Amino acid sequence: MWFKNIRVYKLTRPIDLSVDTLEAALEKRQFVPCSNIDYSRIGWVPPLGPQSEQYVHPVGQYVMLCVRKQEKILPAAAINEMFEDKVQEFESTRERKMYRKEKTSLKDDIVHTLLPRALTRSARMYAYFDTAKGLLVVDAASATKAEEFLDWLRGTLG
Numbered sequence: 001m002w003f004k005n006i007r008v009y010k011l012t013r014p015i016d017l018s019v020d021t022l023e024a025a026l027e028k029r030q031f032v033p034c035s036n037i038d039y040s041r042i043g044w045v046p047p048l049g050p051q052s053e054q055y056v057h058p059v060g061q062y063v064m065l066c067v068r069k070q071e072k073i074l075p076a077a078a079i080n081e082m083f084e085d086k087v088q089e090f091e092s093t094r095e096r097k098m099y100r101k102e103k104t105s106l107k108d109d110i111v112h113t114l115l116p117r118a119l120t121r122s123a124r125m126y127a128y129f130d131t132a133k134g135l136l137v138v139d140a141a142s143a144t145k146a147e148e149f150l151d152w153l154r155g156t157l158g
Helices: 019-027 078-096 100-117 143-157
Strands: 007-009 040-044 057-059 061-074 121-130 135-139
Touching: 007 143, 019 143, 040 143, 061 100, 078 143, 100 135, 121 143, 135 143
Parallel strands: none
Antiparallel strands: 007 135, 040 061, 057 061, 061 121, 121 135
16 A cells, blocks of 8 residues: 555654554544434444454554545535525525524524435555654645644544
């Protein structure tokens, strides 16, 4: 597997975690797919794919990790179309304009109604530690994605 986009981070202090300790920490926050009410979920997966059971893949001085993020896809056009229909129906039956609070509540209700039927999109982000040089290399196209990976890693390791 080749990294397409590399973001290199220099660690301020060496990581004193053994592979077993890191494995246990990642396993506690493993990936669980989205339920009907979740917009997105994130968690650790084995970097070698589903046939592997290890959440850490050590090779010499390198330790590879992988995080998976799953998101629900709700097209804004579909939400807005349903919203406009409901607003027109409300205003014609009640013979008054809908208040802003009512519109916000209605839009939230529509999103929660459509969420269980939404399609999901998954993405994996890989990274590896170079323990000898004190580097963390993340395969992320943008700084935002890399920071999301780092935040999840910090939350996992404490």
